Amino acid sequence: xxxxxxxxxxxxxxxxxxxxxxxxxxxxxxxxxxxxxxxxxxxxxxxxxxxxxxxxxxxxxxxxxxxxxxxxxxxxxxxxxxxxxxxxxxxxxxxxxxxxxxxxxxxxxxxxxxxxxxxxxxxxxxxxxxxxxxxxxxxxxxxxxxxxxxxxxxxxxxxxxxxxxxxxxxxxxxxxxxxxxxxxxxxxxxxxxxxxxxxxxxxxxxxxxxxxxxxxxxxxxxxxxxxxxxxxxxxxxxxxxxxxxxxxxxxxxxxxxxxxxxxxxxxxxxxxxxxxxxxxx
Amino acid sequence: xxxxxxxxxxxxxxxxxxxxxxxxxxxxxxxxxxxxxxxxxxxxxxxxxxxxxxxxxxxxxxxxxxxxxxxxxxxxxxxxxxxxxxxxxxxxxxxxxxxxxxxxxxxxxxxxxxxxxxxxxxxxxxxxxxxxxxxxxxxxxxxxxxxxxxxxxxxxxxxxxxxxxxxxxxxxxxxxxxxxxxxxxxxxxxxxxxxxxxxxxxxxxxxxxxxxxxxxxxxxxxxxxxxxxxxxxxxxxxxxxxxxxxxxxxxxxxxxxxxxxxxxxxxxxxxxxxxxxxxxxxxxxxxxxxxxxxxxxxxxxxxxxxxxxxxxxxxxxxxxxxxxxxxxxxxxxxxxxxxxxxxxxxxxxxxxxxxxxxxxxxxxxxxxxxxxxxxxxxxxxxxxxxxxxxxxxx
Ligand SMILES: Nc1ncnc2c1ncn2[C@@H]1O[C@H](COP(=O)(O)OP(=O)(O)O)[C@@H](O)[C@H]1O
Ligand SMILES: [Mg+2]
Numbered sequence: 001x002x003x004x005x006x007x008x009x010x011x012x013x014x015x016x017x018x019x020x021x022x023x024x025x026x027x028x029x030x031x032x033x034x035x036x037x038x039x040x041x042x043x044x045x046x047x048x049x050x051x052x053x054x055x056x057x058x059x060x061x062x063x064x065x066x067x068x069x070x071x072x073x074x075x076x077x078x079x080x081x082x083x084x085x086x087x088x089x090x091x092x093x094x095x096x097x098x099x100x101x102x103x104x105x106x107x108x109x110x111x112x113x114x115x116x117x118x119x120x121x122x123x124x125x126x127x128x129x130x131x132x133x134x135x136x137x138x139x140x141x142x143x144x145x146x147x148x149x150x151x152x153x154x155x156x157x158x159x160x161x162x163x164x165x166x167x168x169x170x171x172x173x174x175x176x177x178x179x180x181x182x183x184x185x186x187x188x189x190x191x192x193x194x195x196x197x198x199x200x201x202x203x204x205x206x207x208x209x210x211x212x213x214x215x216x217x218x219x220x221x222x223x224x225x226x227x228x229x230x231x232x233x234x235x236x237x238x239x240x241x242x243x244x245x246x247x248x249x250x251x252x253x254x255x256x257x258x259x260x261x262x263x264x265x266x267x268x269x270x271x272x273x274x275x276x277x278x279x280x281x
Numbered sequence: 282x283x284x285x286x287x288x289x290x291x292x293x294x295x296x297x298x299x300x301x302x303x304x305x306x307x308x309x310x311x312x313x314x315x316x317x318x319x320x321x322x323x324x325x326x327x328x329x330x331x332x333x334x335x336x337x338x339x340x341x342x343x344x345x346x347x348x349x350x351x352x353x354x355x356x357x358x359x360x361x362x363x364x365x366x367x368x369x370x371x372x373x374x375x376x377x378x379x380x381x382x383x384x385x386x387x388x389x390x391x392x393x394x395x396x397x398x399x400x401x402x403x404x405x406x407x408x409x410x411x412x413x414x415x416x417x418x419x420x421x422x423x424x425x426x427x428x429x430x431x432x433x434x435x436x437x438x439x440x441x442x443x444x445x446x447x448x449x450x451x452x453x454x455x456x457x458x459x460x461x462x463x464x465x466x467x468x469x470x471x472x473x474x475x476x477x478x479x480x481x482x483x484x485x486x487x488x489x490x491x492x493x494x495x496x497x498x499x500x501x502x503x504x505x506x507x508x509x510x511x512x513x514x515x516x517x518x519x520x521x522x523x524x525x526x527x528x529x530x531x532x533x534x535x536x537x538x539x540x541x542x543x544x545x546x547x548x549x550x551x552x553x554x555x556x557x558x559x560x561x562x563x564x565x566x567x568x569x570x571x572x573x574x575x576x577x578x579x580x581x582x583x584x585x586x587x588x589x590x591x592x593x594x595x596x597x598x599x600x601x602x603x604x605x606x607x608x609x610x611x612x613x614x615x616x617x618x619x620x621x622x623x624x625x626x627x628x629x630x631x632x633x634x635x636x637x638x639x640x641x642x643x644x645x646x647x648x649x650x651x652x653x654x655x656x657x658x659x660x661x662x663x664x665x666x667x668x669x670x671x672x673x674x675x
Contacts, residue, residue, distance in 0.1 A: 102295075173334050174367035178381035178428065179355040188380075192371045 031256075038249035045246055059250035063235075069251055071223040072231035077258060079141055079227060080209040083148035087205050088198060090149070091156025096190075098157065099164035100172075110157075117154035125218045132219055139221045147215050152205040159204065163197025164190075199266040206262055210255075228255045283345045283435035283468050284310045285331060290340035292326050292492075300326040302492040303340065308470065313462050315483035316472045318515070319621035323492040324472040328438050331470060333357050344435060355384075360429035364441040366421045368413040368428075374400075375409040378427045385432060399427045402461070419450045426461070436468040443478065455481060476516055480504070488512045490617070506674065510560065510667035511614040513660060519565050519600070519635045520618075521660075523610040526561040528661070535561050536605045536632075537585040543657040549671040550661055559670065560610045562660040565600070568636035570644055571651035582655045590633075592646040601644050601652075603634040614667040 037045065038059050040052045047053070063069040097103070098110060128147060129138070137143035167190060175185035216230035223231075232251055235244040285308040292301040301323040308314050316324045329335040331342060333354035342350055349357055360381070368377050375396055382392045400406045403423040413421055422442065429437055442458070443451045459482050462469050473479055479486045480500045488495040488503065488511070496508040500516075507513035513521050526535040531547045533540040542550070550559075571584050593600040609632040636652060644650040661670040 168365065168367065170363050170365050170367040171369060173332075174361070174363060174369075174428075175380075176334065176354045177332060177359065177361040179384040179432075181353075181355065184384060189369055 034249045034252050037246060038253050040246060042242070042246060059246040060254070062247050063251050063254070068223060068231060068234065069228070069254075072226050072228045073255070075141070075223075075225055076210060076227040076229075076255065079144050079148070079225070080206055082141070083145045083152065083209045084202055084206045086145070087149045087152040087156050088202050091153055091160050091201060091205075092194070092198060094153070094157045095160030095164050096186075098161045100169070110161075113154040113157050116150065117158075121151065121214055125214065128215075129218055138219060139225050141225050143219050144212075144215055144225060144227070147219070148209045148212065152208050155208065156201050156205055159201045160194070160197050163194055163200075166197075167193050203263055203266055207259060210259060284308055284312075285436060285468060285470070286341075286343040287327070287331070288341040288343065290327070290330060290342060291338050292323070292330060292335060293338045300492050301330070304489075304492075304494050306487055306494065306497065308468060311466045311468055313459075313469045313471065313482060313484045315479045315486045316470065316489060317474065317476060317479040317486055318489035318495075319617065320474050322489045324474070324489055325440055326492075327489070328361075328440050328470060328472050331436075332359055332361050332438050358435045360432065360434040360437055362425045362429050362437065362439040362442045364444055366413075366425040366445075368421055368424055370413055373410050373412055374405060374416070374424050374427075377413065377424055378431050381428060381432045387432075395431045396427075399431045402430070402464075403427050418446055419454065422446060422454060426458075430461070430465065430467075433465075434467070436470065437462075439469065439471045441473055442471075444473070444475070458482065476518060480516065486516075488515060490614075506672060507660070507669055508672055509614065509669055510562070510612055510662045511618065513562050513662070513669065514615060514618040517564060519637075520622075521562045521564050522632075522634050522636075523615060523662075524561045524563075524605060524632060524634075525608055525610045525664075526559050526661070528555055528557055528559050533559075533561065533661075536607045537654070538583065540583045540656055540659075542659075543581075545657060545673075546659060546661065546671050549673060553663075553668075553670040553672070555661060555670045556663060556665070558664060560612060560615075560662040560664050562662060563654055564658065565635045565637040567655045567658045568601075568638065569653050569655075570638045570642035571653040572643060573639055573641045574653055579653055581657060582653050584651055584653045586649055586651050587634075588649050589644050589646055592644055594640075596640065598640055599638045599642050599644065601636045601638055601642075601650070603636065603652075605632050605634050607632075610664070612662075612664045612667055 033050070036050055036052055039055050039057070040047075041054050041056045041058060044052065044054055094109075094113075098106060124147075132138040132143050137146070171189050171193070172185050175189045176182075180188065211229065212227075213229040216227045217233065220226040220230055226234075228251065232248050235247050235251070285306075287304050287306045289303045289305060290301060291299075291303055293299050304323075304327060306314070316327060318324055326335060330337050333349070333352060333356075337350050341348055344357060344359070369380065372380065378396045378399055379392050382395060387395075396409070397406070400409055403426060405420065405423055405427060408416060408420060408424075413424065416424065422445075425442070439458075443454050446454060455478060458471075471478075471482060473482075479488075483500060485497060486500050486503055487497045490511050496503055496512045498506075503512055503516050507516060510523070514523065524536050526533050526540075528550065531542055533542055571579060587603045587605075589601050590604055591602040593602075636654075638644060638652075642650075659671075662668065663670055
């Protein structure tokens with residue numbers, strides 16, 4: 001009996017392992033390939049070897065020799081961080097109101113914010129271009145931060161209100177009865193419990209801003225505000241017959257690093273099931 | 282000085298629902314008062330208005346002689362125990378209990394002292410550094426109580442604090458809640474839908490129905506002198522038996538036969554202008570097996586013969602169930618009670634009669650037995666408005 005059970009278990013384990021490996025390989029091969037390309041020399045770039053025969057850091061050295069990439073990196077980090085901070089703060093307040101309060105037009109608000117998320121962004125590029133030109137926002141940080149907030153907010157509100165709904169209402173009443181002002185109740189009871197939601201949302205919004213290419217390419221024109229995804233397009237090879245593939249790959253690897261760091265930093269704060277034990281159970 | 286007075290307090294929710302209607306209750310300092318009634322009758326709403334978690338639509342709430350309608354919960358100096366306990370999951374037991382003191386900016390040494398003290402009373406000392414998620418239901422309940430008692434508030438409010446515990450633990454906690462309240466002597470308002478808790482815990486009980494107070498009084502008084510059909514049916518377990526009856530010339534024809542009413546009942550019914558059609562109410566313990574009674578005792582009541590459907594022997598007593606032919610007594614109050622207890626869903630022909638007989642009774646299941654009941658103790662109710670026609674305040 002026991003043998004049969006463990007046989008079934010082994011079979012399941014093997015099946016799941018295979019599925020997992022397939023998924024991971026499928027997702028990681030392109031990334032590893034880019035990593036491999038970034039370490040190849042120009043001569044061996046097209047040799048089709050997965051593991052570079054000659055290792056070289058030349059591509060990395062190249063992208064950091066000009067200011068172009070560094071400035072783009074600064075723009076990217078600055079714009080994404082500011083947009084994330086504002087979107088998460090606004091989103092937290094809006095989501096709290098949606099989860100906790102009854103007010104006229106609540107469902108309309110939620111509906112509208114979802115509509116914003118569904119709106120095809122491409123169709124907004126040319127009007128935004130015109131608007132920003134006349135408002136002198138074109139090719140500035142706020143020129144990108146504003147649309148990023150707009151498009152990140154629905155995402156933030158939606159994720160956060162799901163988290164707020166999970167927090168038992170009675171905890172807030174209990175805090176009030178224990179003598180807390182609404183502000184204290186929010187700071188000392190609700191906020192700590194909502195933290196995993198806030199961090200999750202921050203990660204998602206940051207990735208959205210960091211990866212955006214459409215607005216970055218359309219609403220910028222110089223290194224003043226061009227972010228990395230847009231800047232990559234302006235890389236040129238040493239001559240016009242040479243493609244900058246290696247450098248683009250190196251840049252792609254470099255810009256992945258902040259995201260990984262960002263996720264690792266916040267992931268430790270995301271403790272699932274933090275609210276368990278609040279109520280009966 | 283912390284008596285609580287509800288003066289014609291009314292609550293109308295924004296959606297128009299009238300949850301509490303002109304409730305008047307005067308709760309004395311140190312009193313343990315129970316709000317009881319079926320679910321949805323407005324108990325929690327009343328409690329939340331006292332707490333300050335719900336606005337009072339009309340009327341006045343006074344605590345210690347002062348109007349507090351407009352005060353925020355934190356300025357009322359009242360502690361509350363929630364049905365779900367509402368413990369802060371990110372804090373340890375110690376931090377949970379210390380939270381109200383920290384908010385009140387009490388110094389560390391005093392916080393430590395009070396928390397330790399409360400933990401000792403509630404037997405939580407060895408759990409102080411654990412998180413609520415690692416505690417059992419009973420322990421969580423005690424932490425919730427601890428959080429309420431640490432800051433020695435003017436009053437405790439408890440909203441069905443034991444209803445999430447299993448039956449055995451609930452019985453134990455019931456006694457400890459009662460002991461704790463006596464020990465602290467703090468005014469307590471306790472909400473429950475369980476009539477056993479209401480009977481055993483409180484100094485006085487407030488029975489509510491549909492947002493309206495039905496009767497206020499000591500548990501035994503409500504049991505002996507229910508003001509109406511609803512209170513009579515709600516208080517007592519097993520509950521009072523109700524049958525339709527006709528009152529004529531001081532005699533009562535009932536499904537249990539002709540009954541000659543005792544003097545007390547007859548004069549009370551006359552004074553109350555009793556209608557012809559009434560509802561007869563008899564408590565299970567006012568029945569007895571006629572065979573175990575002497576003639577003198579038998580003469581004080583009425584005897585009928587019936588076949589026992591089910592017999593439950595408890596050792597110290599026997600519960601005999603009979604089916605009474607004819608129509609069931611019907612009234613809005615009884616329908617609501619039946620719906621609340623779920624017995625409306627149980628199909629039955631005729632009405633069921635529950636009687637408590639002494640252990641000496643020779644009744645057998647399926648056998649016929651002569652049953653006596655005390656006609657001095659019966660109650661008559663008006664089917665149209667449920668009022669007790671035999672009510673007397675003594
Ligand atoms: N927030 C609310 N909005 C509208 N109606 C409510 C609200 N809370 C409770 N009610 C209604 O008020 C009545 C009393 O509710 P409640 O006080 O919770 O009853 P109980 O605690 O006795 O079960 C119920 O009919 C309920 O539907
Ligand atoms: Mg309730």
